[in-house]
Amino acid sequence: xxxxxxxxxxxxxxxxxxxxxxxxxxxxxxxxxxxxxxxxxxxxxxxxxxxxxxxxxxxxxxxxxxxxxxxxxxxxxxxxxxxxxxxxxxxxxxxxxxxxxxxxxxxxxxxxxxxxxxxxxxxxxxxxxxxxxxxxxxxxxxxxxxxxxxxxxxxxxxxxxxxxxxxxxxxxxxxxxxxxxxxxxxxxxxxxxxxxxxxxxxxxxxxxxxxxxxxxxxxxxxxxxxxxxxxxxxxxxxxxxxxxxxxxxxxxxxxxxxxxxxxxxxxxxxxxxxxxxxxxxxxxxxxxxxxxxxxxxxxxxxxxxxxxxxxxxxxxxxxxxxxxxxxxxxxxxxxxxxxxxxxxxxxxxxxxxxxxxxxxxxxxxxxxxxxxxxxxxxxxxxxxxxxxxxxxxxxxxxxxxxxxxxxxxxxxxxxxxxxxxxxxxxxxxxxxxxxxxxxxxxxxxxxxxxxxxxxxxxxxxxxxxxxxxxxxxxxxxxxxxxxxxxxxxxxxxxxxxxxxxxxxxxxxxxxxxxxxxxxxxxxxxxxxxxxxxxxxxxxxxxxxxxxxxxxxxxxxxxxxxxxxxxxxxxxxxxxxxxxxxxxxxxxxxxxxxxxxxxxxxxxxxxxxxxxxxxxxxxxxxxxxxxxxxxxxxxxxxxxxxxxxxxxxxxxxxxxxxxxxxxxxxxxxxxxxxxxxxxxxxxxxxxxxxxxxxxxxxxxxxxxxxxxxxxxxxxxxxxxxxxxxxxxxxxxxxxx
Numbered sequence: 261x262x263x264x265x266x267x268x269x270x271x272x273x274x275x276x277x278x279x280x281x282x283x284x285x286x287x288x289x290x291x292x293x294x295x296x297x298x299x300x301x302x303x304x305x306x307x308x309x310x311x312x313x314x315x316x317x318x319x320x321x322x323x324x325x326x327x328x329x330x331x332x333x334x335x336x337x338x339x340x341x342x343x344x345x346x347x348x349x350x351x352x353x354x355x356x357x358x359x360x361x362x363x364x365x366x367x368x369x370x371x372x373x374x375x376x377x378x379x380x381x382x383x384x385x386x387x388x389x390x391x392x393x394x395x396x397x398x399x400x401x402x403x404x405x406x407x408x409x410x411x412x413x414x415x416x417x418x419x420x421x422x423x424x425x426x427x428x429x430x431x432x433x434x435x436x437x438x439x440x441x442x443x444x445x446x447x448x449x450x451x452x453x454x455x456x457x458x459x460x461x462x463x464x465x466x467x468x469x470x471x472x473x474x475x476x477x478x479x480x481x482x483x484x485x486x487x488x489x490x491x492x493x494x495x496x497x498x499x500x501x502x503x504x505x506x507x508x509x510x511x512x513x514x515x516x517x518x519x520x521x522x523x524x525x526x527x528x529x530x531x532x533x534x535x536x537x538x539x540x541x542x543x544x545x546x547x548x549x550x551x552x553x554x555x556x557x558x559x560x561x562x563x564x565x566x567x568x569x570x571x572x573x574x575x576x577x578x579x580x581x582x583x584x585x586x587x588x589x590x591x592x593x594x595x596x597x598x599x600x601x602x603x604x605x606x607x608x609x610x611x612x613x614x615x616x617x618x619x620x621x622x623x624x625x626x627x628x629x630x631x632x633x634x635x636x637x638x639x640x641x642x643x644x645x646x647x648x649x650x651x652x653x654x655x656x657x658x659x660x661x662x663x664x665x666x667x668x669x670x671x672x673x674x675x676x677x678x679x680x681x682x683x684x685x686x687x688x689x690x691x692x693x694x695x696x697x698x699x700x701x702x703x704x705x706x707x708x709x710x711x712x713x714x715x716x717x718x719x720x721x722x723x724x725x726x727x728x729x730x731x732x733x734x735x736x737x738x739x740x741x742x743x744x745x746x747x748x749x750x751x752x753x754x755x756x757x758x759x760x761x762x763x764x765x766x767x768x769x770x771x772x773x774x775x776x777x778x779x780x781x782x783x784x785x786x787x788x789x790x791x792x793x794x795x796x797x798x799x800x801x802x803x804x805x806x807x808x809x810x811x812x813x814x815x816x817x818x819x820x821x822x823x824x825x826x827x828x829x830x831x832x833x834x835x836x837x838x839x840x841x842x843x844x845x846x847x848x849x850x851x852x853x854x855x856x857x858x859x860x861x862x863x864x865x866x867x868x869x870x871x872x873x874x875x876x877x878x879x880x881x882x883x884x885x886x887x888x889x890x891x892x893x894x895x896x897x898x899x900x901x902x903x904x905x906x907x908x909x910x911x912x913x914x915x916x917x918x919x920x921x922x923x924x925x926x927x928x929x930x931x932x933x934x935x936x937x938x939x940x941x942x943x944x945x946x947x948x949x950x951x952x953x954x955x956x957x958x959x960x961x962x963x964x965x966x967x968x969x970x971x972x973x974x975x976x977x978x979x980x981x982x983x984x985x986x987x988x989x990x991x992x993x994x995x
């Protein structure tokens with residue numbers, strides 16, 4: 261009986277215990293719903309995707325958009341992605357979400373600051389705020405209270421201020437990315453306390469000072485990206501204690517000094533230290549671990565590469581030492597067995613020697629995996645061999661600005677992969693290379709600045725149908741421009757300047773569709789596994805410049821410095837995409853085409869030093885984009901047209917040596933529409949003369965009319981005749 265009494269009491273207490281347990285949960289969920297609805301109400305506006313956020317719908321909180329709940333129906337994840345919030349976080353009650361583990365605010369349009377209250381999210385593991393450029397202020401120090409945080413991503417925000425020292429309190433942090441949030445100041449030494457950190461990305465900020473020594477304490481770090489800041493000083497020796505480091509990207513800073521030989525102690529796979537001020541000899545130990553795949557060390561001050569540096573790099577795929585001061589024999593930089601090497605860029609150094617190895621074999625023949633080769637602007641000499649054309653994977657070759665010579669070797673095959681070929685500014689001789697006839701995929705061909713001679717072959721447009729850029733300037737090509745050259749459908753830049761070409765300019769531009777309209781920005785960035793910008797040499801606005809061809813909207817023709825004759829073809833005026841046209845220094849005659857004003861995108865026009873006649877067409881006033889013009893040294897006449905853009909070209913020299921031209925910026929024209937003082941005086945004299953003529957004519961006419969009237973009177977007529985007889989009688993002499 262006693263046991264039954266105890267059992268009854270237990271059964272009566274269970275509902276009370278259950279009620280006591282459930283009530284806090286319900287209250288907590290209610291508080292979460294109220295906090296979200298209150299925050300929504302504080303926003304200037306929120307799009308329709310937040311329609312479910314309502315207290316009337318609080319029983320279905322876990323079904324609200326952007327919300328994920330745990331098993332107890334508490335919110336564990338708030339993920340708002342590409343939703344228009346248009347408001348701040350000021351009214352967000354962070355303390356209402358003690359169970360929140362993930363907060364993602366991506367492309368939301370938030371502005372204001374990150375409140376200090378964010379430190380109340382004590383269970384938070386993942387925090388990511390992305391692409392809200394109007395979210396300003398500093399990273400709050402309370403961020404250090406998030407003891408469980410494993411991932412912190414703040415990217416593309418408008419923050420300012422420093423990285424707080426409290427960041428070191430996040431000892432469970434594994435991934436830290438603060439990308440393009442305009443941080444200032446230095447990296448705090450407390451960052452070394454992040455012993456579990458695997459990825460550190462502080463890219464695109466305004467960080468200054470040196471890299472702290474304590475960074476070496478992050479022994480679990482695999483990725484370190486600190487590029488695009490203003491970091492200075494030397495690399496701390498402790499950085500090489502991070503034996504698990506795979507990616508080290510420090511490019512675009514102001515780091516100095518030499519690279520320690522200890523660099524090879526890690527398992528580095530990718531090293532990018534480009535655009536700094538490093539100097540000395542690059543260390544030979546970089547490949548000790550045998551895992552290195554890519555080294556980008558361009559735009560520094562390295563003076564040499566140890567002969568053994570890349571000898572054992574069997575995994576190496578890319579090497580870039582562009583724009584250093586390296587003095588070395590080319591064959592000393594690499595072994596005869598380059599392994600998997602796909603990209604080699606040593607442009608703008610003092611690399612010397614030939615492409616031949618010690619045993620007389622061509623240096624390139626062993627590089628069967630090579631996709632990109634840039635040895636431009638060095639001191640290399642000698643010739644090329646046939647295997648130059650037989651490299652199956654090669655897409656990009658730049659050997660320009662060296663001292664290579666001889667005839668470009670012939671091969672009956674050209675690999676389909678070849679797209680970019682630069683042989684400019686060397687001493688190559690002979691005819692246009694016949695080996696190019698089978699390079700069907702070629703997009704850029706630059707043979708300028710050599711000693712090529714003979715005629716331009718008629719097959720060039722049919723055999724190279726995908727060509728976008730053709731530069732043959734500063735050679736000794738002669739004969740006429742073949743009519744077939746106008747068959748290029750994709751050509752955007754044609755430069756045949758400074759040769760010995762004669763005859764008329766072909767007139768049929770119907771197939772020149774690459775210049776017939778404004779070009780979209782085609783991507784001329786060479787890209788295999790790595791990005792490499794293609795650059796072309798263009799005479800632009802009277803200056804020889806090197807252009808990155810990412811801006812492939814460029815379209816132009818340069819035929820200057822030849823002996824071309826006859827008239828300027830009307831067909832030029834159909835190339836509406838032209839941005840520059842240079843026909844100067846020829847023997848062109850006739851008039852400037854009337855429809856020249858159709859070229860509304862034209863920025864630079866040079867027709868100087870020809871024998872052009874007639875007036876400058878009125879259509880010149882329609883050249884809305886023109887900023888560089890030269891019509892000097894011709895035989896042009898008449899008034900210079902005026903337009904909004906032409907008025908800005910006020911240098912008289914652009915019209916000089918045309919004796920018949922007048923108008924701004926030259927002397928005023930003499931015309932009826934604007935009479936001078938002499939013209940006005942002459943007109944007045946003419947008016948006076950005509951007045952006296954009319955008076956005299958009136959007097960004479962009146963006299964004869966009056967005389968005629970008297971003769972009609974018989975009495976007057978008899979008296980007049982009697983008077984005449986008497987006068988005659990007086991004059992007759994007496995005998």
